[in-house]
Amino acid sequence: MEDAVTLLPLLSRNLDVFADRLGAPLNADVLVRRFGSGAFESAIVAIDGMVDVEAINENILKPCMNLPHDAGADVPGEERTAYIVKNAVSILPAKLKDNVDEILADVLSGQCVLLCEGCTLGCVMDVRGFDKRSIGKPEVEHVVLGPHESFTESIRTNITLLRRIVQREELVTEFVRAGGKMKTRCALMYLRGTADEALIARIRARLEGCTYDFALTSGEVEQLLEDSPLSLIPDTIRTERPDRAASFLAEGQIVVLTDGSPAAIGAPATFFHHLHTPDDASMRWQYGTYLRIVRLIGMLIHVFLPGLYLALLRFHQELFSPMLLTSVYETSSRIPIPAYLEALIMTLAFDLINEAGLRAPGTMGNALGIVSGLILGESAVSADIASPLLLIVVAASGLGGFCVPSYALSIGLKIVQLLFLTAGAAGGLYAMALLLLCLLCAACAMNSIGSPLTAPITPPRRANPDFLVRLPMKYQKARAFFANRHDA
Numbered sequence: 001m002e003d004a005v006t007l008l009p010l011l012s013r014n015l016d017v018f019a020d021r022l023g024a025p026l027n028a029d030v031l032v033r034r035f036g037s038g039a040f041e042s043a044i045v046a047i048d049g050m051v052d053v054e055a056i057n058e059n060i061l062k063p064c065m066n067l068p069h070d071a072g073a074d075v076p077g078e079e080r081t082a083y084i085v086k087n088a089v090s091i092l093p094a095k096l097k098d099n100v101d102e103i104l105a106d107v108l109s110g111q112c113v114l115l116c117e118g119c120t121l122g123c124v125m126d127v128r129g130f131d132k133r134s135i136g137k138p139e140v141e142h143v144v145l146g147p148h149e150s151f152t153e154s155i156r157t158n159i160t161l162l163r164r165i166v167q168r169e170e171l172v173t174e175f176v177r178a179g180g181k182m183k184t185r186c187a188l189m190y191l192r193g194t195a196d197e198a199l200i201a202r203i204r205a206r207l208e209g210c211t212y213d214f215a216l217t218s219g220e221v222e223q224l225l226e227d228s229p230l231s232l233i234p235d236t237i238r239t240e241r242p243d244r245a246a247s248f249l250a251e252g253q254i255v256v257l258t259d260g261s262p263a264a265i266g267a268p269a270t271f272f273h274h275l276h277t278p279d280d281a282s283m284r285w286q287y288g289t290y291l292r293i294v295r296l297i298g299m300l301i302h303v304f305l306p307g308l309y310l311a312l313l314r315f316h317q318e319l320f321s322p323m324l325l326t327s328v329y330e331t332s333s334r335i336p337i338p339a340y341l342e343a344l345i346m347t348l349a350f351d352l353i354n355e356a357g358l359r360a361p362g363t364m365g366n367a368l369g370i371v372s373g374l375i376l377g378e379s380a381v382s383a384d385i386a387s388p389l390l391l392i393v394v395a396a397s398g399l400g401g402f403c404v405p406s407y408a409l410s411i412g413l414k415i416v417q418l419l420f421l422t423a424g425a426a427g428g429l430y431a432m433a434l435l436l437l438c439l440l441c442a443a444c445a446m447n448s449i450g451s452p453l454t455a456p457i458t459p460p461r462r463a464n465p466d467f468l469v470r471l472p473m474k475y476q477k478a479r480a481f482f483a484n485r486h487d488a
Contacts, residue, residue, distance in 0.1 A: 006098045009077055011043060011117040018045050021104055037064040037084055037116070038071030046112035052129025055091070056112060060125070063088040077118030084116060085123050093126035105183055109259070132157065133262075138240050140407060145282035150240045155187055155259040161242040162189060162264075166249055170194065178207040178221060182214035186221060187257040194252045196484045199449055203254055203267060218261035225256070225267055227447045232412035235448040237269040244278050251464065252483020268451035268482050271443070272467040274406035275299070280470060288470040296468070298403025303417050305397045306343055307424030307432055309390070313339055315428030331387040339390075340425035346386050346394045347421065349376060351414060354398070451482040 007014050015032060022045075024030040031051075034043040042064060044056065067088055075083045085094055097103050098121050103113050110128035135157070138150040151158045159173055170192040177183040186207055190200055206224055215221050218238060226235035239245055240263050245255050248266035256265040266273070275295050280288035312319050313328065320328070335342060353372045377395075380386040397417065404410040416439065423431040446453040456463035461481035465471040 005100060007100065007103075007115070007120045007122055009118050009120055011041060011115055014115050014122075015043055015045070017100060018104070018107075021100075022107075033061070035061060035065050037088065038067040038069065039073035040080060040117045042084065042114060042116045044112055044114055045107060046127070047107060047110065050108075050110035050130050051112055051127045055127045055129065059090040059127075060088075060112075060114065063090060078120065080116040080119040081114065081121045081123050084114065089114070089123070089125070091125040091127060095124050096121045097124055098122065105177060105185075109185060128156075135161070141239060141241050141244070141278065141405070143241075143277065143279050143282070146278045147241070147243050149242055151242060151245075151257075151262045151264060153260050153262050155185060155257050158242070158257050158262075158264065159187055159189070162245055162249070162255070165242055165246040166191075171249070174204070176204060176207045178210045178224060179214045179216075180211055182216070184215050184221070185259040187259075189249065189255040189257065191249050191252070194250075194479060194483055195254055196252065196482060199268060199451070199482065200254055202449055203256065207256075216260065218256075218258040218263045218265055221256060221258050221261075222265050225265065225449060227449065231442075231446055232415055233271060233443060233446065233453065234274065234406070234408045234412070235269065235446070235453070236265050236267040237273045237406070238263050238265055238408065240264075241278055247278075247281065251480040253480070268448035270448070270452075270456075270467065271454055274404070274409040275468070277405045285470045285472050289468075292468055292470065295403045295405065298400035299413065300400070302397050302400030302404070303413055304420055304432070305393055305400070306347055306417060307420035307422075308429075309393045309424075310339055310343055310421065311424035311428040311432060314425060328387065328389055331389065334384040335387060337385070340421075342386055343390060343394070343421060343425075344418075346380070346390060347397070347418070350394050350398045456481050 011034075015034075019025070019030070019032065022030045024032065029048045031046045031048050032043060034041060036042075044060065046056065064084060071087070072080060072083050081096060085096075097106075103122050103124060106124045107113055110130055111124050111126050114123040114125065132154045133152050135149055135152055137148045141150075149161065151161065163171060168191065172188075172190055172192050174188040176186045176188060178186050188200065188204060188207075203225060207221070210224050212220075212224075215224060222234075222236050222238065223229065228235060237248075239248075242264075245264040245266065248255050248264075253266045253268065256267065258265075275292055277291075280292065313332075317325055332339065337345075350373075353376070356372065377386075377391050381388055381391065401410055401413065401417075404413060419435060420432055423435045427434075444452075444454050444458055452459055452461075455461045456467060463481040464479065465475055
């Protein structure tokens with residue numbers, strides 16, 4: 001049986017098409033109910049467990065079946081579904097559609113479709129009733145000040161959380177389906193007149209043009225949006241906090257929500273967005289600026305300190321004080337492996353402990369990280385596998401990595417750290433400077449949805465004074481440099 005593109009005026013034929021596409025009656029989850037609705041016959045198609053059966057019974061079936069036997073007898077066939085919706089159905093979200101593929105996608109997402117004999121239009125009604133997780137606290141983006149709500153896996157709940165914060169008539173929600181065979185429902189949210197129309201069109205086109213079989217999570221959707229797949233710096237910013245997503249909207253960014261994923265994607269983004277936290281806006285500007293500088297220093301320590309240690313030890317001993325250099329050589333003389341291999345092993349061991357503590361279930365993770373760090377560090381020094389000064393360097397570098405608020409950026413910086421470690425061991429400070437120059441040139445050439453990643457510093461742009469130093473609120477603007485400024 002060939003798949004129909006649009007509905008036919010024969011109810012039995014339409015039901016056969018849906019049964020064939022959904023695998024009924026073998027597929028026990030498919031619900032099909034034919035019933036009399038006045039002078040003609042109708043049917044409902046839904047997925048068991050995804051819909052609220054009580055809502056269907058009370059708001060669709062009973063009103064339709066209680067219509068007089070001659071109700072709708074003089075209504076043309078093409079208008080029967082609209083007649084039922086107007087005179088019997090009491091479900092608010094209802095849309096008339098004739099495309100079979102679109103209707104099937106709606107049914108699979110938890111909606112139901114009403115079909116009428118002689119009509120080529122079906123009415124899709126939102127009667128979702130599946131279980132979902134309640135609103136909880138953020139698991140990753142903890143704050144001292146500010147709200148303690150996080151997104152859930154329900155896209156409708158997430159949209160409501162954003163609309164409760166951004167109560168403006170310009171807030172627009174567009175639904176887009178991404179993926180090939182298994183489409184994922186995404187929501188584009190933006191402020192009409194604030195967000196740039198070209199950026200909106202570019203994001204919409206990338207989602208709709210996805211040729212992969214599926215893109216189920218926000219991480220996979222994020223990869224559809226990025227301009228530089230080989231970059232170590234994320235092109236977009238992800239958050240699990242509605243208040244931070246609302247700040248993205250106010251700046252002119254587009255927020256992308258993915259059904260089934262408790263995170264929002266903000267695009268376009270700059271490098272400085274990854275150093276911001278919700279606490280920065282919840283406290284006075286002096287405190288927020290100080291904490292951002294602390295995070296920046298921690299990030300620099302994380303990236304450069306191990307490589308700088310090896311560069312000074314192997315090529316630039318004159319920069320060490322004589323007493324410190326003597327102590328380093330004294331401890332290093334008992335270690336049977338080269339300094340580079342020693343630093344690489346200890347750095348990877350620190351990352352291994354961090355990952356093990358993160359993946360361990362429950363409260364076991366914290367204890368595992370502390371005990372493993374103490375045992376491995378003490379044992380490595382006692383067995384003359386690592387020098388005490390190197391352990392201090394690796395530990396300080398690891399603490400600096402924890403200062404980076406963005407988890408995705410922290411992973412990329414770990415790779416950059418290993419690159420500088422290798423450069424410092426191979427060519428000293430000169431090799432590290434050359435590598436830094438190459439990485440800075442690459443970062444300056446990167447874009448996020450067509451917007452410069454390192455702006456507003458380079459290239460310089462008029463921007464909100466809130467990218468590194470946070471000025472008082474009276475100097476803050478509502479929009480970022482990539483927002484629409486035609487009516488500003």
